Every structure is written in C-alpha cells, then in structure tokens.
Amino acid sequence: MGDGTLFAPRNYGERYHGPTRLREALASSFNVPAVYLLDKLGVERFHDFLKELRFTSLNQSSNFYGLSLSLGAGEVTLLEMVNGYRAMARAGFLEQERVISQAYDIHGRKIHEHREEPERVFSREVAYIITDILSDNASRVKSFGEDNPLNLPFACAAKTGTSKDYRDNWCVGFTKNYVVGVWVGNFDGSPMEGVSGISGAAPLFRDIMIELYKNQYPPVFEEPYSLLHLDICAKSGKIAKHSCTRVIEEIFMPGTEPAESCDAHHSRTAYNNTDYGSLALISDDIKGIEIVNPSNGDIFKLDPQVSYASQGIKFKVYVVDDIDEVVFRLNDKILCRTHHPFEYLWVPIPGEHKLEVITGGDGEKKQDEIYFTVY
C-alpha cells in the first residue's frame, strides 16, 4: 500500500521513474509499480490475502476497491495494520493481539489465558525479504532523501502511508523485539495541510524506536539460510555481466532468481529491442566511463573500533574497451592514475566527498562524477 493519491496512480513525489526493481519500488513507495503488480496478480486474490491477514475492515467486495486497493483505498484500522506487520516481524506467523499479556486473580494466582496457535501467513523467506527491503535506507532515497526519519541507527523495518487529500497518514514498523504503529490525523477526518506519512507519523515512530533502544540496540534480523545472494544488473534486474554499469547484490527465494544474463548494455541498438524504457531515458548509461562503486548518494558508516585503514572503500569504474588509463580525482585533487581493472582502495575519511573519474591519455576526455558521505 503506497503513499499518494488513489485514482490516477502517481508516485510519491509525482515523478515517473521508469522500470524499477521491487526493492526500490517498495522502499520508496512508488505507486505505479504497485498498481501494475496488483493488476497482474488480480484484485480478488490480493483482497483474499488481506482478509487472511485479518484485515476485517475490508468487508466490501474486491470490485468495490479495484486497483486502488494497492494504494490504500480500503480503510483499515491501525491495529489491523500493526498485526499484519507483526506477522512479518515474526517470520511469517500471524497471531491475534492480546490486550493483557498476564492476569492474576485476587489471590495472586495467574489466570489461565487462552492463546491461539500462530498461523503461518507468509514463508520465512518472504517475511525476511520484505523486512530487508523495508529496513534498507539506500532504497528509500529516491522518494524520501538520505536523511529521512526512517533512517535509524539500527535494524528497523518501516513503511509509511498517506491517504488521499492528506486526510491522515501512518507509519508502521518493527525491530526484532517491537512493532510500533503511529497514526496521525484529525479525528473528524478533515484534511491536514500537506502532511504525509514521512513528515507526520514517521518522526513520531522514530522517536519511539530511539526511546525503546536508548540503552542498547536491537539484534539484526536473521536471514534464513535458504536465500540466494546474486549479483544483478541494477538496470535490467537480470544476472550481471561485465558490461553492466551498475551491479548490486540482491536476495532471492530459490526458484525466483533471474535466469538470464543482462542484455541491456551491449550496444545502443540493443536498447531499441528491450522494454527497459525509452532510449532517451537510458542513453545516459553509455558514456564510455562510469563510476560503479560507490553509487551516487551512498553513505558509509565507519566502525570506530576498527582502524580506518582496514575499512577501505573500493572505487571502481566501468569503461568501454578502448580506454586503458583513468584518473581518479577526489574533492578536486588528483588521487591516482590507474589501469585495468580500474579500481582504487581508498582509506576513508569522514565527510562529504566528490569523486570524479576522467580518462587519461590522449583523445577526447570522458568523465563521470558522484557524491558520497562517510560518517
């Protein structure tokens, strides 16, 4: 359920982003991919699944909601939402909430309480993948910027939502120990002025989580052993090849990983035959030289207990075949000249940095630049 308007699917931030990976679409609350996916899955199937997750407020037929069900057209309670996320936090097990966890009679004897058996609603693998995406700040950056309130200093999954016309908004998320849900709105349902989930409920969610963990950070989420880690092309989502300009590691359930190698970077004409977007949108990729690591906007957090020298950041450049020397410049000063494999291991210094790479030798200069931050 995304942020934004209910009818014409527009993205939060009102920009169309072209082909997008699930990770970024979900973390950045893009609406267009959510509507597209719901159309493929079928509204009825998704509606049935939400009922299985005990969203009992969704008591109309699936036709009543239509595709806007993916954007939050169905009104649900905060408690239903929290319970749905709680199932994710509990590796896929749904259990009815209990208002009182322990009760005693007047003699101090514990009153037996009925506890239902938790019911599996998603696999452990699905729960982990979604948790990993919702706790991945780098993937939220396109919509919410680097310094967004969901960027907590510990492992915490979170999602925001904003209703049509800014009537209300919410933020729900969890760590290994707690699920927290925040709703912001006027009780009479009147709209607020431009307050979204990220500006309304998320800062409150953040304050609660920080308070809960002021003494000790929560443990990290445990990844199931069965998941696959693969290097994929950030553009096409297929298995990365040497020619891919940006490669990322992604996790997959066995059987859902991409089978084909990337074919999006062979030549300009190759683009015309693919559905990765318009030629105008992607032709920027082929400029002969590109910094593939770090990515623009990356943030590195140094571990203060380990020497900086052993926390080196690898600068890596992709170049077309006819380039054999490149010059790395950091913050307008030459760092080094280097050859194949066009890498440099940099000892990090805290601060904001500009990294440039320029082709060496004679001939027409090609260059690329990115910005990153080290804390």
Ligand SMILES: [Zn+2]
């Ligand atoms: Zn590629």
